[in-house]
Structures are given as C-alpha cells and as structure tokens.
Amino acid sequence: MNGGGYALVLTVFLACAVEAVEALTIVLAAGTSRGWRSTMQGLGAALVTLAVVVAVLGPAIRYVPLTGLRLVVGALLLIFGLQWLRKAVLRGSGYKALHDEDAAYREELAAATSAPTGGRGMVADWYAFTLSFKGVFLEGLEVVFIVITFGANQHDVPLAALGAAIAVLAVALVGIGVRAPLARVPENTMKFVVGVMLTAFGLFWSGEGAGVEWPHTDAALLALVPIVAAAALAATFLLKQARATALRTAEVGS
Numbered sequence: 703m704n705g706g707g708y709a710l711v712l713t714v715f716l717a718c719a720v721e722a723v724e725a726l727t728i729v730l731a732a733g734t735s736r737g738w739r740s741t742m743q744g745l746g747a748a749l750v751t752l753a754v755v756v757a758v759l760g761p762a763i764r765y766v767p768l769t770g771l772r773l774v775v776g777a778l779l780l781i782f783g784l785q786w787l788r789k790a791v792l793r794g795s796g797y798k799a800l801h802d803e804d805a806a807y808r809e810e811l812a813a814a815t816s817a818p819t820g821g822r823g824m825v826a827d828w829y830a831f832t833l834s835f836k837g838v839f840l841e842g843l844e845v846v847f848i849v850i851t852f853g854a855n856q857h858d859v860p861l862a863a864l865g866a867a868i869a870v871l872a873v874a875l876v877g878i879g880v881r882a883p884l885a886r887v888p889e890n891t892m893k894f895v896v897g898v899m900l901t902a903f904g905l906f907w908s909g910e911g912a913g914v915e916w917p918h919t920d921a922a923l924l925a926l927v928p929i930v931a932a933a934a935l936a937a938t939f940l941l942k943q944a945r946a947t948a949l950r951t952a953e954v955g956s
Contacts, residue, residue: 707856707858707861709899709923710852710853710856710858710861710862710865711861711862711864711865711868712865712899713852713865713896713899713900713903714848714849714852714853714862714865714866714869715865715866715868715869716869716892716895716896716899717845717848717869717896717899717900718845718848718849718865718866718869718870719869719870719872719873719892720892720893720896721841721842721844721845721848722841722845722869722870722873722874723873724837724841725837725838725841725842726873726874726877727837728833728834728836728837728838728841729741729745729834729837729838729877730877731833732744732830732833732834732837733830733834735830736827736829736830736833737826737827737830739826739827740825740826740827740828740830740831740834741827741830741831741833741834742834743824743825743831743834744825744830744831744832744833744834744835744838745834745835745838747831747835748834748835748836748837748838748839748842749838749842751839752838752839752842752843752846755843755846756846756850759846759850769910769911770911771854771855771911772855772907772908772910772911773907773908773910773911773912774911775851775854775855775907776855776903776904776905776906776907776908776909776910776911777904777908778851778904779851779900779901779903779904779907779908780900780901780904780905780908781904782900782904783896783897783898783899783900783901783902783903783904784897784901785897786893786894786896786897786900787894787897787898787901787930787934789893789897790890790893790894790897790934790938791934791937791938791941792941793890794890794894794938794942795937795938795939795941795942795944795945796941796942796945797941797945845866845870848862848866849862849863849865849866850862852903855903855907894934897934898927898930898931898934899927901930902923902926902927902929902930903923905926905930906922906923906926
C-alpha cells in the first residue's frame with residue numbers, strides 16, 4: 703500500500719469513527735433507558751436498509767464519468783470539510799462549546815426515558831426501535847457516502863471500506879465493553895483533523911475535475927493538507943485572541 707493508500711485509510715477511518723461514536727451514543731441511550739430488544743431490532747433494520755443502499759449505489763457509481771464524479775464529489779467534500787472546520791475553529795477559539803458526548807448521551811437518555819411506551823407488531827417498544835433505526839441509518843449513510851466517494855475517486859473502494867470497517871468495529875467493541883458513551887475519545891480533535899482532510903481532498907478532486915493539473919499529481923495532497931491545517935490553526939488563534947480582547951474590554955467597561 704502506497705502513501706496515497708495510507709492517507710485514504712486514515713481519512714476514512716477518522717471520519718467514520720466520528721460517525722460511529724455518534725451512532726453509538728444514540729443506541730446506548732435507547733438500549734439503557736428503553737430496553738435492548740427493540741433497540742437491537744432498530745439497529746438491525748438500519749443495517750439491512752444500509753446494505754440495500756450500498757447494493758444499489760455501489761455498482762451504479764461505476765457508470766459515472768470519473769471527471770464529473772471528481773468535480774461533484776470534490777465540491778461536496780469541500781462543503782462538508784469547511785463546515786467541520788468552521789465548527790472546529792469556533793470550538794477551538796471558544797466561540798462555540800466543545801462537543802460533550804456525555805452531555806449528548808444524557809440528553810438522549812432523558813428524552814428516551816420520558817417518551818411514551820407502546821409497540822407495533824413484532825416491535826415491543828416503537829420509540830426505542832425508531833430512535834435506534836434513525837440514529838444508525840443516518841450516521842451510516844454518512845459512512846456509506848464517505849466510503850463510496852473516497853473509494854471511487856481513488857479507484858479503491860475495498861480499501862476505503864476497510865478503513866470504515868476498522869473504525870466501526872473498534873468503536874462498537876469499545877462501546878460494548880464499557881456500555882457507556884466514549885467521552886474520552888478526542889472527538890473535537892478528530893473532527894478538526896477530518897475537516898482538514900476533507901477540505902484538502904475536496905480541493906484536490908474538484909480541481910482535478912475542473913481540469914487543474916496538480917504538480918506531482920497525488921503528491922500535491924502532501925502540501926494541501928498542511929496548508930489547510932495551518933490556515934485553520936491560524937484562524938483559531940486569531941479568533942481566540944479577538945475573543946480574549948473583547949472579554950477584557952467588557953470587564954474594563956463593567
């Protein structure tokens with residue numbers, strides 16, 4: 703596996719690990735507060751639905767022209783990457799609260815506990831089923847999108863799928879072991895790193911799709927990633943300084 707392959711696996715792994723942690727939080731809240739039978743039924747139904755989506759989208763992606771695919775996917779990754787970076791920069795500078803997986807778990811747990819009971823058909827607790835299904839399906843869709851887009855653009859969907867599988871398996875095993883949200887996972891740092899990677903790949907692929915000839919082809923990513931990271935870190939530093947100045951001015955004025 704070359705350098706591009708390692709970058710592909712790492713990017714997919716980190717992005718999918720973030721989605722898996724969020725799905726795990728929802729499943730644990732549903733299972734702990736409402737019972738595991740209906741929760742696991744919802745999880746299973748979501749996985750089956752995702753398998754159908756993969757079976758349909760996977761083969762179809764081969765018929766899309768590579769140039770157009772890179773332009774569209776690159777633009778989408780650029781949008782997603784910049785959104786993640788924006789949140790990471792705001793959190794790092796203090797303008798936005800850090801994401802707290804424990805707090806998210808408590809909110810989901812409280813909502814699930816207070817929800818009405820009742821079942822439908824073979825499902826004893828419909829709320830637990832739908833909560834688990836929606837959480838796993840929506841986060842899973844993002845995992846599928848990441849795997850298909852990154853894999854198709856790098857001509858190696860199996861390698862992208864390997865990175866996603868390792869991430870999901872690792873998060874699931876740890877979650878099963880501790881039966882608690884993974885609060886110690888540095889999710890905010892991971893989101894910053896993933897935002898940098900998505901933005902860099904988005905710039906690279908959308909540029910290729912638009913006809914840009916990058917110097918040294920794929921090796922250009924080795925320059926794009928640190929440039930994007932440096933820009934994000936600089937923005938974080940400047941915003942943090944601006945916030946500190948504003949707070950000091952407010953204290954003096956009061």
